[in-house]
Amino acid sequence: MSYLPLQGKKIAILVNSQYIAQEIKGYQEKFTAYGAKVDLMSRLWGQTEQTFVSEVEQEGKTPETLTVWIDFTQVNLNDYAAVIMAANYPSVRLRWLSDQDASGQPINNSSGRLSPAVQFIYQAMMNPKIIKGFPCHALWLLTPIPEVLAGRKVTCNRVMLGDVSNAGAIISETASGVVVDSDIVTSDSDSHREAFIEAICQQIQAVDQGTLQPAITAATTPSANVSVESVIPYLRERKILILLSEWGYWGEELVGPLETFDKVGYQVSFCTPTGRRPNAIAVSMDPLYIDPPLGRSVTCVAMAKKVAEIDDPSTNQGKRLDTPINLRQWFPERPYWSDSQLVRLMEIYYERLRRAQESLDEFDALLIVGGSGPIVDLANNQRVHDLILGFYGQGKPVAAECYGVTCLAFARNIENKQSIIWGKQVTGHCIEYDYKDGTGFMRSRGQFLDFNMGPPPYPLEYILRDATGPDGAYIGNFGHPTSVIVDYPFITGRSTPDSYLTGQKLVEVLDGEPPLRRWGW
Incomplete structure (x- = not known):
């Protein structure tokens, strides 16, 4: 019998342009092999579908494309065992706030919180039974809502260490390049994709088994006499x-x-x-x-x-x-x-x-x-x-x-x-x-x-x-x-x-x- 630890589970992957093609394929292949259904989703801006272009690092290389039919604002978040923000720059693009989003309100220092993608991931952060994955640059989607990062142990791409630290997170280093803090799994780059996927799989299983350890932050650390x-x-x-x-x-x-x-x-x-x-x-x-x-x-x-x-x-x-x-x-x-x-x-x-x-x-x-x-x-x-x-x-x-x-x-x-x-x-x-x-x-x-x-x-x-x-x-x-x-x-x-x-x-x-x-x- 095949090993299907995620049988019947659904995994949401948030994507946009400048995604890493091999990363998305890796999620689709590995999570599917474990029995899960992988849903690619993004912001469709009222359209039935959107096509995104992958990153191009080598001159002369033709970018790949990815078509998405699911708008994350139209899904029931509680249907998903995990939500992963794709690596590279999709998180930056998904933070975009249009004039329509702002509802005519003047731009101020809290406007970034109103981005639909930020609000979507905020809802996920409020549910500890949903595992959240943030590889490479993905934590940029959380920096407009620093209270959900404060006190959490994470890692990230070196270019955003200042942003994540300023949000109150605790930067950690591991040999595997992956840091697990209860319902949050982070990695410092997509090069640690295999370990990242395995960590998410393990945390989903811990939720099912009731063994997931709660997050302990500076704001929620119990006193010394409380285990x-x-x-x-x-x-x-x-x-x-x-x-x-x-x-x-x-x-x-x-x-x-x-x-x-x-x-x-x-x-x-x-x-x-x-x-x-x-x-x-x-x-x-x-x-x-x-x-x-x-x-x-x-x-x-x-x-x-x-x-x-x-x-x-x-x-x-x-x-x-x-x-x-x-x-x-x-x-x-x-x-x-x-x-x-x-x-x-x-x-x-x-x-x-x-x-x-x-x-x-x-x-x-x-x-x-x-x-x-x-x-x-x-x-x-x-x-x-x-x-x-x-x-x-x-x-x-x-x-x-x-x-x-x-x-x-x-x-x-x-x-x-x-x-x-x-x-x-x-x-x-x-x-x-x-x-x-x-x-x-x-x-x-x-x-x-x-x-x-x-x-x-x-x-x-x-x-x-x-x-x-x-x-x-x-x-x-x-x-x-x-x-x-x-x-x-x-x-x-x-x-x-x-x-x-x-x-x-x-x-x-x-x-x-x-x-x-x-x-x-």
Whole structure:
């Protein structure tokens, strides 16, 4: 019987002009011999096919041609076990951004991210079960999205060492010329094609066998007391309560943790202050929106689609948000001190609060999603504070992102009025990333449109510095691509890029071997 380790698998090869003819033939022959189907694809610009010309290195040599019928924007990426960006200069050509791509927007330092090929490979990078291959110059397709390269071990053609290093990658050298870092396989030139193909084959098999080691980067390296194996194997039954603002949450700050919880099999329940369906801020599903402090887009096309899907009540994902728990009905309101029956009403309040907090037994952790909305209906919401104190009193993890971290600063025991993060290490939206203008949020669908509230009414960093006290600390990590701090029982994430990492760290806190208790400081 023939050896067919890739039987039934599909391999995508991204090509364009100035490809290496022998490289493409090598992929077709070798992967096909292993039982896989090889699909050549590129950008067809609305045509049914495109013909590309190979490189010509020798004078008088006639270039070869290659006709492609598959446009990568029209395929289901999850159908593929591996995606390989061809060597030489196709990656440079595929980064091309036309006037149509830019949708009439002025060119800025984030425009390169909007190239369809860059967005396609970004989607692939977000799925660790798809093996990505980058020989020779191919990593040029990733340099517009440096966050996916940061901390990854790679090799590449010598001419692009500076580009790849500046993107935050770790340049490695091997005798074989091939570097494997979990779901990424790179080579320094096409001369190592055989070893490159074999490495991709091995990683595809590791995915099938469940033995693929997760990528460990500077941003995701577990603390010293957490083993590498503890990053993925979460199979215990868990239930997470996710608290969302009704005035607009930032899309990725829900999608990132939610996808993480879904992948490990956690159950999720949603909660809003009055039981209304939460809505994503419109700019959080707009890849053309330029974040004012950063001067670039913070939402890729793939993420924008995910946010739009969960924001749409007609989709299966969107239906998950249809009937959130009503916090107002669940937790009691504390009486006003001026009430003539204060003593009696406080007795009733404490009894109802006790029952409400006891009902948290079914949940293992709380996550507060960020965005502009929490400024309005979560940060100074007494019921939210009592909800947090309920999890805190049971010794259960509480995670918060971006402006959602404000809720932790204001969650205080009514007797001593000291924040529960006093003496703790936390992160949150730092002053360097705060807006002077351009923060939009909505109330509820059909009642209010997005509007520009200008700068936040408070600088979160200063609030957190005060709330943590002299024995704690606010850690902003300004200039670093991510900032997530674990100081049990709190997991705090600075902003949008930390969404997936915040979810991952919460999982490690619950089910790491041993459970994570301190990370990031």
